[in-house]
Amino acid sequence: MNDPTTGAQVRRSSVPPLIVTQDNAFWFEGVRQGKLLIQRCGDCGALRQPPGPVCPDCRSFHWDTIESSRRGTLHSYTVVHRPQDSAFTYPLAVGLLDLDEGTRIVADIGGTDPAELTIGMAMEVVFTEHAHGEVLPRLRPVSPTFQEGRTP
Amino acid sequence: MNGFAGKAAIAGIGATEFSKESGRSEWRLACECVLAALDDAQISVDEVDGFALFTMETNPEIAVARALGIPELTFFSRIPHGGGGACAPVQQAALAVASGVADVVVVYRAFNERSGHRFGSGPPPFAYAHNTDQEYRNWINPYGLLTPAAQEALLARRYMHKYGATSADFGAVSVLSRKYAANNPKAWYYQRPITLDDHQASPLIADPLRLLDCCQESDGGQALVIVSTERARDLPHSPAVITGAAQGVGPQQISMSSYYRDEIEVMPEVELVARQLWDQSGIGPEDIDAAILYDAFTPMLLLQLEEYGFCKRGEAKDFIADGNLELDGLLPVNTHGGQLGEAYVHGVNGIAEGVRLIRGTSVNQPGKQIDNVLVTGGSPVPHSALVLSVER
Numbered sequence: 001m002n003d004p005t006t007g008a009q010v011r012r013s014s015v016p017p018l019i020v021t022q023d024n025a026f027w028f029e030g031v032r033q034g035k036l037l038i039q040r041c042g043d044c045g046a047l048r049q050p051p052g053p054v055c056p057d058c059r060s061f062h063w064d065t066i067e068s069s070r071r072g073t074l075h076s077y078t079v080v081h082r083p084q085d086s087a088f089t090y091p092l093a094v095g096l097l098d099l100d101e102g103t104r105i106v107a108d109i110g111g112t113d114p115a116e117l118t119i120g121m122a123m124e125v126v127f128t129e130h131a132h133g134e135v136l137p138r139l140r141p142v143s144p145t146f147q148e149g150r151t152p
Numbered sequence: 153m154n155g156f157a158g159k160a161a162i163a164g165i166g167a168t169e170f171s172k173e174s175g176r177s178e179w180r181l182a183c184e185c186v187l188a189a190l191d192d193a194q195i196s197v198d199e200v201d202g203f204a205l206f207t208m209e210t211n212p213e214i215a216v217a218r219a220l221g222i223p224e225l226t227f228f229s230r231i232p233h234g235g236g237g238a239c240a241p242v243q244q245a246a247l248a249v250a251s252g253v254a255d256v257v258v259v260y261r262a263f264n265e266r267s268g269h270r271f272g273s274g275p276p277p278f279a280y281a282h283n284t285d286q287e288y289r290n291w292i293n294p295y296g297l298l299t300p301a302a303q304e305a306l307l308a309r310r311y312m313h314k315y316g317a318t319s320a321d322f323g324a325v326s327v328l329s330r331k332y333a334a335n336n337p338k339a340w341y342y343q344r345p346i347t348l349d350d351h352q353a354s355p356l357i358a359d360p361l362r363l364l365d366c367c368q369e370s371d372g373g374q375a376l377v378i379v380s381t382e383r384a385r386d387l388p389h390s391p392a393v394i395t396g397a398a399q400g401v402g403p404q405q406i407s408m409s410s411y412y413r414d415e416i417e418v419m420p421e422v423e424l425v426a427r428q429l430w431d432q433s434g435i436g437p438e439d440i441d442a443a444i445l446y447d448a449f450t451p452m453l454l455l456q457l458e459e460y461g462f463c464k465r466g467e468a469k470d471f472i473a474d475g476n477l478e479l480d481g482l483l484p485v486n487t488h489g490g491q492l493g494e495a496y497v498h499g500v501n502g503i504a505e506g507v508r509l510i511r512g513t514s515v516n517q518p519g520k521q522i523d524n525v526l527v528t529g530g531s532p533v534p535h536s537a538l539v540l541s542v543e544r
Binding site: 014015016017018019021024049050056075076077078079080081082083085087088091092094096103104105106107108114119130131134136137 | 273280282283284286287288291292294295296297298305306307309310356357358360361411
């Protein structure tokens with residue numbers, strides 16, 4: 001496709017648009033407000049991520065949320081080289097974070113040379129624009145100025 | 153054996169050539185391989201009364217039945233989860249035949265997966281549907297995990313970290329597959345073996361996965377004909393009796409991204425399938441003479457060796473290094489060259505090789521007697537597998 005003003009060839013990202021539902025809208029809304037929310041069962045208190053309509057432990061449909069400290073350690077990661085999507089710069093590091101609260105999230109990793117990544121390293125969650133302009137989490141090594149509860 | 157185990161058999165196999173550009177429609181590829189498999193079984197086209205397919209199959213059973221003039225179908229079934237479900241249509245066929253719902257069930261997978269939509273290129277067309285089936289993509293795709301290679305790399309990295317496996321250990325699988333493929337005229341990589349240096353020099357796709365850790369992308373079609381073991385006995389080829397056929401979904405299963413289990417490098421759905429197979433067939437891993445293990449990416453072959461109990465956790469690299477997957481080893485694996493070497497037909501070409509091993513007609517037939525062959529579907533997704541056996 002072409003840019004309507006410049007006529008230049010624009011590569012369209014292959015990232016599918018978010019599928020926002022009544023089950024997960026709270027999470028995306030939280031992220032928009034600079035909060036990383038974790039769904040918590042309203043009956044047994046079990047945390048769950050990704051969100052879902054019902055607690056897999058006690059089958060309760062009641063839930064609320066807690067706000068994550070946005071800190072954790074790297075459980076695993078990859079560095080993607082090919083194929084390349086227009087939404088990202090490559091090589092692209094992507095991590096699976098063990099949040100201090102005990103749940104996990106996947107996000108791309110910024111602020112470091114991918115060669116420096118190691119399993120178990122301390123990381124924090126920040127928020128940045130992604131493929132279609134939506135604000136979503138990104139991981140980066142814990143910064144010395146990190147302050148609990150403050151949105152970067 | 154219990155239940156339906158042993159009551160049905162694969163009596164025919166047939167394929168098109170495997171290429172990078174077939175130059176024909178997927179529909180035609182499907183028709184060609186179905187006819188080839190029926191010819192192999194010496195069963196007339198009119199006798200087909202059932203089909204079992206992948207949900208990802210783009211040539212519906214009614215299109216193939218119409219094109220081939222098959223007058224009536226009493227059984228048709230579709231299985232999701234792509235290559236993970238690869239062996240499940242055969243289970244469906246065996247169940248249908250064993251219960252008398254159908255007499256001749258054909259399984260096929262036919263596509264132009266290289267010259268048409270490439271699975272390695274990014275999310276498939278159906279990924280853009282707004283439904284619960286695709287909701288899991290919210291948690292991986294926006295961050296750049298767009299391909300199976302990238303999604304699986306997180307498990308591979310964790311497995312290396314935990315057990316000390318290296319890229320060279322994964323490469324050993326690639327080298328062996330290409331050695332088998334080099335002797336297989338149907339293989340895309342016929343007469344083109346590689347060395348471990350070639351593997352280590354191949355470009356990174358999603359670190360730790362290199363290009364030569366990834367299966368091919370291929371055009372082609374493969375079909376299988378399933379009938380009762382009793383019927384198969386009177387057909388030209390020795391039956392590959394379906395003595396085990398199972399599906400499995402494990403706890404907190406997500407397609408390609410079950411990242412929220414305590415251990416992401418363990419695949420309970422595979423162990424669940426293994427448990428069912430041993431129970432159905434009355435045999436165990438020590439009785440398996442050869443195996444076709446789904447090799448979309450080399451690390452999964454190591455994990456599957458462990459989940460199926462051929463070696464202990466973390467020891468697959470040593471099991472391979474000791475030569476056990478070679479033709480004179482304990483467990484010759486992927487003797488057709490696998491999807492790394494022969495072609496990527498979503499695992500169904502591997503089922504055909506399982507049948508050839510039972511018949512004794514593989515181009516890389518091991519010297520020993522082959523009584524039981526394990527054939528597996530893909531992982532880490534909902535899983536399926538078969539035990540094929542000589543008639544006992």
